[in-house]
Amino acid sequence: MICSIIVRNKGSFRHIAAFGLLILLIANILETYGKDFFHVNTMQLLQFDRFGFLFNSIALGATLIYVLLTGKEIEKSGKYAAEYFTLIFFVLCGIFILSAYDNLLMLFLGIEIMSIPLYILTGSDKRNLKSNEAALKYFLMGAFSTGLMLMGIALMYGGTGTFQLEVQRISVGMYKGVSFLEITGLLFLMVAMAFKVSAAPFHFWTPDVYDGAPAVFTSFMATIVKAAAFVAFIKLCDVRMTATLGAIDWKLLFALIIVFTLLIGNITAVFQQSVKRMLAYSSIAQAGFMLFALFNVNDVAKEGLLLYTAAYSLATIGIFAILVKMKDYTFEGYNGLAKTQPVLAATNTVFLLSLAGIPLTAGFFAKYYMLAAVVKTGSYIWLVVVGVLFAAVSVYYYFRVIQAMYFRNGNAATETITFSFKTGLIILAAIIILIGILPQVLLNWFYF
Amino acid sequence: MILVWMISILLTGGLLCWLAGRRNNELVKWIALLTLLVDFVLVGNLWFQHQGVVTSGASTWFIDYKINWIPSFGISFHVAADGLSAVMLALTFFLGILSVLCSWNEITQRTGFYYFNLLWTLAGITGVFVALDLFLFYFFWEVMLVPMYFLIAIWGDKNRRYAAYKFFIFTQAGGLLMLISILTLYFIHASQTGTYSYDYFDLLNTKPEPSTAKWIMMGFMIAFVIKLPVVPFHNWLPDAHSEAPTAGSLILAGLLLKTGAYGIIRFVLPLFPQASAEIAWWAMLFGVIGIIYGAMLAFAQTDVKRLIAYTSVSHMGFVLLGIFAFREMAMQGVVMQMVTHGISTGALFVLAGMIKERLHTRDIGQMGGLWTSMPAMGGVAMVFTMASLGLPALGNFVAEFLILMGTFFVNVPFTVIATLGLVFSALYSLRLMQKVFMGPPKEEKHLKDFSTRELIIMAVLSISIVFLGLYPQPVMDMVKGVVLHLTMRS
Numbered sequence: 001m002i003c004s005i006i007v008r009n010k011g012s013f014r015h016i017a018a019f020g021l022l023i024l025l026i027a028n029i030l031e032t033y034g035k036d037f038f039h040v041n042t043m044q045l046l047q048f049d050r051f052g053f054l055f056n057s058i059a060l061g062a063t064l065i066y067v068l069l070t071g072k073e074i075e076k077s078g079k080y081a082a083e084y085f086t087l088i089f090f091v092l093c094g095i096f097i098l099s100a101y102d103n104l105l106m107l108f109l110g111i112e113i114m115s116i117p118l119y120i121l122t123g124s125d126k127r128n129l130k131s132n133e134a135a136l137k138y139f140l141m142g143a144f145s146t147g148l149m150l151m152g153i154a155l156m157y158g159g160t161g162t163f164q165l166e167v168q169r170i171s172v173g174m175y176k177g178v179s180f181l182e183i184t185g186l187l188f189l190m191v192a193m194a195f196k197v198s199a200a201p202f203h204f205w206t207p208d209v210y211d212g213a214p215a216v217f218t219s220f221m222a223t224i225v226k227a228a229a230f231v232a233f234i235k236l237c238d239v240r241m242t243a244t245l246g247a248i249d250w251k252l253l254f255a256l257i258i259v260f261t262l263l264i265g266n267i268t269a270v271f272q273q274s275v276k277r278m279l280a281y282s283s284i285a286q287a288g289f290m291l292f293a294l295f296n297v298n299d300v301a302k303e304g305l306l307l308y309t310a311a312y313s314l315a316t317i318g319i320f321a322i323l324v325k326m327k328d329y330t331f332e333g334y335n336g337l338a339k340t341q342p343v344l345a346a347t348n349t350v351f352l353l354s355l356a357g358i359p360l361t362a363g364f365f366a367k368y369y370m371l372a373a374v375v376k377t378g379s380y381i382w383l384v385v386v387g388v389l390f391a392a393v394s395v396y397y398y399f400r401v402i403q404a405m406y407f408r409n410g411n412a413a414t415e416t417i418t419f420s421f422k423t424g425l426i427i428l429a430a431i432i433i434l435i436g437i438l439p440q441v442l443l444n445w446f447y448f
Numbered sequence: 449m450i451l452v453w454m455i456s457i458l459l460t461g462g463l464l465c466w467l468a469g470r471r472n473n474e475l476v477k478w479i480a481l482l483t484l485l486v487d488f489v490l491v492g493n494l495w496f497q498h499q500g501v502v503t504s505g506a507s508t509w510f511i512d513y514k515i516n517w518i519p520s521f522g523i524s525f526h527v528a529a530d531g532l533s534a535v536m537l538a539l540t541f542f543l544g545i546l547s548v549l550c551s552w553n554e555i556t557q558r559t560g561f562y563y564f565n566l567l568w569t570l571a572g573i574t575g576v577f578v579a580l581d582l583f584l585f586y587f588f589w590e591v592m593l594v595p596m597y598f599l600i601a602i603w604g605d606k607n608r609r610y611a612a613y614k615f616f617i618f619t620q621a622g623g624l625l626m627l628i629s630i631l632t633l634y635f636i637h638a639s640q641t642g643t644y645s646y647d648y649f650d651l652l653n654t655k656p657e658p659s660t661a662k663w664i665m666m667g668f669m670i671a672f673v674i675k676l677p678v679v680p681f682h683n684w685l686p687d688a689h690s691e692a693p694t695a696g697s698l699i700l701a702g703l704l705l706k707t708g709a710y711g712i713i714r715f716v717l718p719l720f721p722q723a724s725a726e727i728a729w730w731a732m733l734f735g736v737i738g739i740i741y742g743a744m745l746a747f748a749q750t751d752v753k754r755l756i757a758y759t760s761v762s763h764m765g766f767v768l769l770g771i772f773a774f775r776e777m778a779m780q781g782v783v784m785q786m787v788t789h790g791i792s793t794g795a796l797f798v799l800a801g802m803i804k805e806r807l808h809t810r811d812i813g814q815m816g817g818l819w820t821s822m823p824a825m826g827g828v829a830m831v832f833t834m835a836s837l838g839l840p841a842l843g844n845f846v847a848e849f850l851i852l853m854g855t856f857f858v859n860v861p862f863t864v865i866a867t868l869g870l871v872f873s874a875l876y877s878l879r880l881m882q883k884v885f886m887g888p889p890k891e892e893k894h895l896k897d898f899s900t901r902e903l904i905i906m907a908v909l910s911i912s913i914v915f916l917g918l919y920p921q922p923v924m925d926m927v928k929g930v931v932l933h934l935t936m937r938s
Contacts, residue, residue: 353594358593358594359590359591364590371627371628372631372635375628375631375635376635378635378636381628381632381663385625388621388628389624389625391620391624392621393617395620396617399597399616403601403609406598406601406602407601407609440518
């Protein structure tokens with residue numbers, strides 16, 4: 001199943017890429033409803049379930065929109081346009097593995113397939129020092145974290161004797177079978193995953209990499225890739241966390257990570273001068289919110305995470321698509337955009353409101369789900385309180401962009417904006433509002 | 449269904465304004481005015497139709513409309529109206545019409561977008577006053593926020609961005625805390641009965657543990673007391689009120705503050721009777737502090753609009769005091785206070801706006817002797833400052849008197865202190881009057897008195913405040929059933 005994806009990735013122009021994505025999307029949706037074309041025996045390495053399929057659809061849909069909106073910019077960002085698309089397809093391939101892995105080795109493979117092309121994409125702007133720095137930083141940090149992950153997997157193997165995600169425990173006498181090795185391994189794994197989703201205190205690479213990489217690729221990294229890491233993480237938490245750490249109060253640790261992530265993401269975002277860097281920190285803050293889903297894995301949380309990834313990805317892709325068109329990435333660069341490009345400003349406002357979680361947008365229901373997932377259990381309400389207070393803080397920096405666009409005078413310089421680009425943005429904004437009014441549209445698939 | 453119509457008329461009216469704003473600015477104003485007039489007629493019709501029903505006291509709800517919205521979570525579009533809602537709706541559309549009239553000439557830029565925001569804020573407020581699904585309630589609570597933010601941030605005064613931010617973040621933080629409480633209540637209800645529902649009537653039967661109930665109630669309370677505002681959370685109010693355009697101040701003071709009081713009456717008391725009885729003493733204490741503190745700060749202001757804003761803090765202290773007395777009389781007074789404060793403070797803000805249009809300042813120090821050139825305005829201003837200090841025969845007197853009477857049975861010291869607040873209010877009101885309208889004129893410049901449009905606005909407001917002062921019975925009859933129901937429960 002997955003193989004068919006790799007075959008297609010030789011598209012050299014964005015149209016072919018978009019077309020390929022469309023076909024994949026259709027194929028994926030068909031498979032969701034049980035019409036598969038050919039069957040591959042995955043030897044229990046991969047397991048395809050509804051959750052994974054739905055996420056794949058979201059990832060594909062988001063990538064499709066991404067390519068349609070910013071395809072031209074991808075071509076412009078360096079000499080090897082075709083290769084960039086190829087790399088994006090490789091990343092997608094990694095994402096599909098992550099959404100379906102059933103074996104820790106596959107998890108490792110998926111993460112690697114996803115990450116390595118990203119290192120290259122980050123450094124694709126060869127003559128830019130910042131881009132190079134970012135790539136190197138990303139690579140070193142990323143390599144280190146994968147090292148930890150591999151170490152963790154090895155330890156877990158040592159503890160349980162299998163790579164499978166779900167362990168059949170045989171109780172031998174008094175000994176129930178959770179060894180010290182296994183716990184340590186799981187902690188290593190957790191750290192590595194926290195690194196990938198840029199949760200504090202493993203977030204330090206994020207601002208530099210997101211800021212240094214060409215904006216088009218930041219957009220991709222900050223949305224679809226991050227969402228995929230979350231999907232992998234939630235699966236790990238779902239199956240393994242309580243099984244292994246049962247007696248240990250890991251939730252407190254997790255809660256601290258969430259608070260820390262929210263704190264750093266939100267507070268630092270407030271002080272940024274560049275919209276791009278602000279978005280990098282805001283993505284950390286958003287990650288803090290998505291972590292709520294992992295905190296307490298239940299149906300609400302899973303659905304919520306899907307909705308959150310969709311809402312967050314769509315909005316962020318839109319914002320970045322506009323950002324790429326801007327000549328100046330600072331807040332001042334947006335001054336007076338409402339006058340020069342009313343459509344851009346209006347759609348950008350919708351995207352920002354969605355990120356801030358204001359009703360009538362998809363972001364509101366996404367946040368709602370996250371909160372509901374934790375509130376449902378009745379414990380750790382204080383964590384939710386902290387969460388919403390930071391959500392109120394986040395309003396400040398999202399609204400700064402809106403203020404710049406609408407209330408300040410200036411001449412926001414943009415590249416030439418085509419009609420189709422505007423239409424794309426309007427459709428994207430419409431989707432976000434539609435999900436904001438009727439979230440069932442997306443979620444009905446889940447129940448189906 | 450008529451309630452749904454009211455909201456959708458406002459929403460479509462807003463969109464029409466936005467569209468029409470590209471071509472014709474005159475048309476926009478008429479569309480906005482017409483929209484609100486239609487709604488006002490609808491609510492008036494509602495009032496007369498159901499007056500008999502309300503006074504007979506069979507059921508307090510006379511309109512109830514419910515359709516599913518997101519059935520899988522038990523979220524429904526449930527709107528209903530009882531006497532209290534009807535009074536608040538009437539006030540909403542009444543002040544809405546005036547807010548359109550008073551921004552007739554003030555707003556010259558982006559007129560279409562302005563009226564769009566105005567109407568959408570009003571739609572949100574309308575929704576808040578009729579929503580009976582807690583999720584829907586939260587939804588409208590937020591919907592009224594964003595357009596208001598734009599109103600302040602685009603058409604406000606010099607410091608508008610700061611004020612708009614502050615307003616938004618304060619209310620948003622409160623709103624989100626309320627959301628947590630709503631969610632908690634929702635899940636507790638689900639664990640007790642097995643069905644997921646946000647419906648008001650379902651949640652009324654939920655009995656959380658007393659200790660939990662207290663915390664859940666605090667979440668609701670914090671959202672409402674920020675809106676009301678009660679003293680430690682009043683910080684956003686002076687900035688927002690003074691920087692907003694005239695219509696914005698009118699809506700803020702006249703309607704948005706009332707949503708806080710409405711929320712307490714509608715949700716906090718019925719949902720958590722026991723927990724609210726427990727905090728009653730504290731709430732009344734904060735009410736009293738608000739009365740005195742607001743009055744003192746009002747006295748110290750040099751900016752007309754800030755002064756009026758602080759009087760709101762003081763007057764809303766009475767509301768809090770009255771609600772937590774749990775007496776029929778006090779509760780009647782609270783509803784009266786909500787209506788009359790909306791009218792009187794709204795009128796003062798409109799006057800301040802008119803003065804600013806003429807003098808281009810809000811500084812009291814630069815005014816003085818305005819009576820000579822504008823006798824009509826002076827006279828009207830006199831009426832409303834008197835109303836605000838609680839002169840008999842004007843609406844506010846009735847309200848404050850009822851509240852004080854009601855609380856006297858409950859807590860004598862608090863009532864005494866609150867009555868002292870009335871003395872303070874005389875101080876700041878008279879100071880306002882004296883500095884602005886009396887004394888020797890500062891400038892020899894000739895200032896125009898009321899235009900016809902302004903005269904209509906002020907005449908309507910004056911008539912209504914006098915009417916409510918002399919014959920408050922219609923309002924009291926309307927809310928009687930609700931009030932009795934409430935005080936009997938607790």
